[in-house]
Amino acid sequence: MAVRDIVKYGDPRLVARNEPVVEFGPSLDSLVRDLLDTCWAAPGYGLAAPQIGVNRRIAVVDLSAGKDPSQVLVLVNPRVVEASGQIRDEEGCLSFPEIVEIVERPEEVFLEAADRNGENRTIRATDLLARAFCHEVDHLDSRLFIDRMSTLKKGLVLRRVLKRQKRGAW
Secondary structure, X not given: XXXXXXXXXOOHHHOOOOEOOOOOOXXXXXXXXXXXXXXXXXXXXXXXXXXXXXXXXXXXXXXXXXXXXXXXXXXXXXXXXXEEOOEEEEEEEOOEEEEEEEEEEOOEEEEEEEOOOOOEEEEEEEXXXXXXXXXXXXXXXXXXXXXXXXXXXXXXXHHHHHHHHHOOOO
């Protein structure tokens, strides 16, 4: 379909309310294809609709970054229903290019979501997949990965972002 521009930090669409998906069909399929094409082109492991300027509760996750179609997970109206354990690890975000920081996330999650056909399912995820699910659900809940950092660390990251924005490198 199309590789879309990724919305960067500072754009109000990243933190706007995201509407639930109620209709499944060709328009949703088109959005899913755009999300995947954009995610793979970046490249990234996941992308939420607000990151391409669409404020709807849909995200894609593909830990193979486009190399294995069987790894693609389409998450419509997802929500974490159970989480356990904690892992601190590096994390980045396509809306914060070239910024990677340590973020604490659950080690294991159970996620409820519909697929692109509207079929509801529960998915158990651990490690990197759990991190990716939580990261994308945060986007759909209008929360950014910097919101998971200490006030001091968030301030340091935002200073780096501001410098890059002033240089036109954002």
